[in-house]
Amino acid sequence: MHIGKLAGAVVAFVLVATGAMAAEVVGQPVDWGLNFQAAGSGIMSELRVFHDWLLWLIFAISLFVLGLLVWVMYRYNSSANPTPGTRTHNTVLEVLWTAIPVVILVIIAVPSFRILYAADTVPPADMTIKATGYQWYWGYEYPDHGDFYFDAFVVDSADEFEEPRHFARLLSTDLPVVVPVDTTVRVQVTAADVLHSWTVPALGVKVDAVPGRLNETWFRAEREGIYYGQCSELCGDFHGRMPIELHVVSQEAFDAWIAEAQTKFARESVPPGPVLLTQNAN
Ligand SMILES: [Cu+2]
Known part of the structure; x- marks a missing residue:
């Protein structure tokens, strides 16, 4: 059990024991906490899912770029590749490295805008x-x-x-x-x-x-x-x-x-x- 939750439970117990109104603490930062606070609303649940999913996507892209850099450093340094190629264009490659990031951005944008507008548009309020x-x-x-x-x-x-x-x-x-x-x-x-x-x-x-x-x-x-x-x-x-x-x-x-x-x-x-x-x- 997390220390923060334990402390919260102890506090809640003491409050109950003293006859006071004890309310569960839902949204509070905890020591050494890394992630968001537990979601207390639908919008926050969606934000958390989006965030977690996006983090993995960013992680994969960073890993891919790192791999490319490492490959270039070892495969094409001056000792491994003493005579550099003279190619300046590759149409297929250029279309791909433009189109694929655009597709990735659109894939990110769709759920992002959906949540953004859901949070921004006030539904009929009680x-x-x-x-x-x-x-x-x-x-x-x-x-x-x-x-x-x-x-x-x-x-x-x-x-x-x-x-x-x-x-x-x-x-x-x-x-x-x-x-x-x-x-x-x-x-x-x-x-x-x-x-x-x-x-x-x-x-x-x-x-x-x-x-x-x-x-x-x-x-x-x-x-x-x-x-x-x-x-x-x-x-x-x-x-x-x-x-x-x-x-x-x-x-x-x-x-x-x-x-x-x-x-x-x-x-x-x-x-x-x-x-x-x-x-x-x-
Ligand atoms: Cu202020």
């Missing part, structure tokens, strides 16, 4: 959330659920949570974004100051947050659990301190959370943007 990047935190709005608003700041220890839950350094936020499982969520992303990027690797989501522009993407999480992400556009001093913590929960848990959030995060109780900007200037 709900919308809006993420706004600030230096250096994310603000979230739920326009379909009473249009409440809250900010999510990085936390430095589990002590800062209202209720005990899984803590991940530089990934946990005081307030998580909560969405229901098996629900198509439209994510609108913008920024209030500089460029940021809203990214959740396990869901295959990464979209730039641009001041004055509303970008859009979507995801459909297939597994309940905690998903972490980070701002992925270098945005200043505390770029590394504006993570994304997303909780994918059952529809019932989401409805309960919404009912609570609507009063807790009602717009009247939230100061306007510029005040929030200075609040975080520590």
Whole structure:
């Protein structure tokens, strides 16, 4: 069993034992991890399959080119081939070394564009959330659920949570974004100051947050659990301190959370943007 998973299981057990709500951690980086995080959405599953397949293709091409180079070095060096040939053209060869790479590129392009457009085209969505990047935190709005608003700041220890839950350094936020499982969520992303990027690797989501522009993407999480992400556009001093913590929960848990959030995060109780900007200037 992987150390990271073991640690996660221990944490989950402790949380259950203490009576706290324990959610499985689906999307989190692990020490010495080499591959992507486990896929939590259909798009990410497809991305992983495409990536793995492409890696083997690239490996084979590199090996072939390396073989050619080695062959040329040994077969045609000045001692093995003292009298060089004078041929300058070979039409068949030239057509082949043009046509074959074109065919390979088309073979790569077809699944690549298919996934690219699937990720880019928002299907009919069940709900919308809006993420706004600030230096250096994310603000979230739920326009379909009473249009409440809250900010999510990085936390430095589990002590800062209202209720005990899984803590991940530089990934946990005081307030998580909560969405229901098996629900198509439209994510609108913008920024209030500089460029940021809203990214959740396990869901295959990464979209730039641009001041004055509303970008859009979507995801459909297939597994309940905690998903972490980070701002992925270098945005200043505390770029590394504006993570994304997303909780994918059952529809019932989401409805309960919404009912609570609507009063807790009602717009009247939230100061306007510029005040929030200075609040975080520590
Ligand atoms: Cu940022």
